[in-house]
Amino acid sequence: MSFGNDPWHQWGSTQDVVMIGAGGVQAPPPVRAQQLVRVEYKYPVTWAFFLSVQVTHSNMAVPLINAVFVDFDVNIGVGRSNVHLDPFARAQFSGVQVQQAGLAFRFADSVQAEPLDPFTGFDPTALQPAPNIVRQLTAQSIQIGATLRSTGAQTLNDQIMASITAYVAPLNHVRPEWFAGEFGNELGGR
Numbered sequence: 001m002s003f004g005n006d007p008w009h010q011w012g013s014t015q016d017v018v019m020i021g022a023g024g025v026q027a028p029p030p031v032r033a034q035q036l037v038r039v040e041y042k043y044p045v046t047w048a049f050f051l052s053v054q055v056t057h058s059n060m061a062v063p064l065i066n067a068v069f070v071d072f073d074v075n076i077g078v079g080r081s082n083v084h085l086d087p088f089a090r091a092q093f094s095g096v097q098v099q100q101a102g103l104a105f106r107f108a109d110s111v112q113a114e115p116l117d118p119f120t121g122f123d124p125t126a127l128q129p130a131p132n133i134v135r136q137l138t139a140q141s142i143q144i145g146a147t148l149r150s151t152g153a154q155t156l157n158d159q160i161m162a163s164i165t166a167y168v169a170p171l172n173h174v175r176p177e178w179f180a181g182e183f184g185n186e187l188g189g190r
Contacts, residue, residue, distance in 0.1 A: 011167060012037055013165070013166070016161055016164075017032075017033050017148045017161070019160045020159055021157055022156065023155060027066070027149070027151060028153075031147065031148045032145065032147050032148075035143060036144045036165070037143060037166050039143075040141050041170075042140070044138060045170045045172075047136060047137045048135070048171055049136070049168045050107070050108075050109050052106065052164075053105070053107075054163045055068065055104035055161070056163050058158075058159070059158055060154065067092050067150070068148070068150050069090055069093065069148075070149070070164055071089075071090050071146065071147050072088050073086035073145050074143070076138075076139035078140050082141070088144075089108065093106075110134060110135040112132060112133055114132065115132045142168055148164070
């Protein structure tokens with residue numbers, strides 16, 4: 001018996017986020033996307049991820065001198081423990097790239113995290129080789145959000161629209177109930 005959507009319907013989404021210029025000399029307030037990913041699995045699994053941002057619309061009369069970027073934040077947890085990674089990844093665009101849609105697309109299935117602190121007197125390479133590339137997340141719960149920001153002012157009512165995507169999928173998807181011959185909607189082709 002299934003209640004609501006199957007869990008994997010929450011393993012990824014794409015949302016359009018619009019930043020509207022406030023005029024003046026300050027950057028417009030950041031715009032937060034709704035939750036892009038929400039995983040609540042019964043046991044810890046190793047997950048692959050995919051992140052992308054495309055600036056799909058900009059009606060700025062005056063070219064933006066500063067940068068526009070999207071910060072992805074990730075919450076991962078196992079049992080009663082969780083870790084908040086903010087920002088987990090950043091997609092950044094120059095003002096010229098924002099005005100030319102073909103240049104305003106970024107995607108990744110890995111990110112470079114900060115290395116362990118090399119100034120504490122121990123050798124961080126013993127624990128985490130440099131560069132610190134993250135290609136997967138180990139968790140039973142994952143939440144991914146994103147925030148669109150600008151580092152400079154925009155003319156009043158000028159708009160920048162970004163299409164923001166996040167997906168996750170288990171590297172191995174073997175469910176214990178399959179061995180008992182119990183299948184959910186996995187066979188329904190949805």
